[in-house]
Amino acid sequence: MLADEALSLFAGYQYSQNRSEHTVTAYQTDLGQFFRFAAQELGQEPETLEADQIDVYIVRSFLGILTDHGLSRKSMARKLAALRSLFKFLCRKEVLAVNPVQRIASPKVGRKLPHFLYLDQVEGLLKASDCTQLLGARDQVIMELLYGSGLRVSELVGLNRESLDLDSGLLRVLGKGNKERVVPLTDYARRAIESYLKMRSDDKEALLLNYQGTRLSDRSVRRILDKLVTKVSLEQHVHPHMLRHSFATHLLDGGADLRSVQELLGHQKLSSTQIYTHLTRERLKNVYAKAHPRAKGAENS
Incomplete structure (x- = not known):
């Protein structure tokens, strides 16, 4: 071949x-x-x-x-x-009999801690959309699902109306490897979705549409987020996955157990979720170093 x-x-x-x-x-x-x-x-x-x-x-x-x-x-x-x-x-697929990279070791790469937003920053973004307009109501749904349910942007744009169970407050998500999982909807997300769908006059299956009435793309989601970031004057660059990182970090900060967060994120391996425990520990160390009087004691001795 x-x-x-x-x-x-x-x-x-x-x-x-x-x-x-x-x-x-x-x-x-x-x-x-x-x-x-x-x-x-x-x-x-x-x-x-x-x-x-x-x-x-x-x-x-x-x-x-x-x-x-x-x-x-x-x-x-x-x-x-x-x-x-x-x-x-x-x-x-039996196109090849021998895998030429099977015995080649990957270079060791240090794993960086994921970037996340603090709660006040997220709240600013959640209040930035004009929900009286159709596209603003849609943008609110985007924000509520990225942060409230921890969706990947590809999962978000792939959602259909039938993915929703608003009565039960649940959402069926098609994740990596075509694997389906069920995640909870926050009350905020449910109300945002109901409001958005009421403003729509079509019967298209896609949950999120662009201004032309076709399914929203992941690139469009990034542009929408950039617009909201500019509106609330956040200085740092924010990408959609950062809201997923924030979702996981805030859950662990709030006392959620690691296995539950793994299931909510749709991670196959627990090690993928454990990076967030390192993140919360590092953040706690920084808070301690700045706030505790004994943390700086050596400087004054």
Whole structure:
């Protein structure tokens, strides 16, 4: 199979697994860069390259070139993750008999603590939409679901009317890997949704529509959030996932147990959720260092 055909097949698989447009595009960019390098190494045109021509030595050469060009470990790990996913998929489909990246170790990358918003910052954003207007009412729903239910932006834009059970206050969400989970709706979110739907005069299945009446995109959600951030004069950059981080952090601060937060977030591994315990501990240490009289005692002795 030609490398280009393998890329197209893999992209189709990613879409079937509910991967976002942003994720699929990023993978295709990294993999396209690799295959162009491989073709050059083999002395042929990229469009003639076959997927089974790739071996472990070409992969190692590619990583070596990236290192020579000063690429960060994080970026290298991302590109290697894309290669792992592709070749694992091709082996599973029996396009390849051998996985050329199976024995290549990933570079160690220090895990950064996620950024989150403080409660007063979130409350400012939650009050920023003009709910008397259709698009403002929609924006309010976006904010209430990102923060109140901890949704990923891809999960948010994929919601349909039938995803809602307003009487029970529950929401069915299609998450990563096409896995469904049920999350609670806050009373604020439920009222915002009811108000928004009453203002709509259509019967389209998508919960969130743009001004043209078609399903809202994840990019549009980012633009809407940018507009609200500007409106409340927040100085820091805020992205939709930061509201999910804030959701998890505020739950743990409020005494929620880790397993419950894991289930609400839809994390497969508990280790993915444990990063938020590190975040809350670090925040508590900073609060202590600033506020407790004994924390600075050594400076005055």
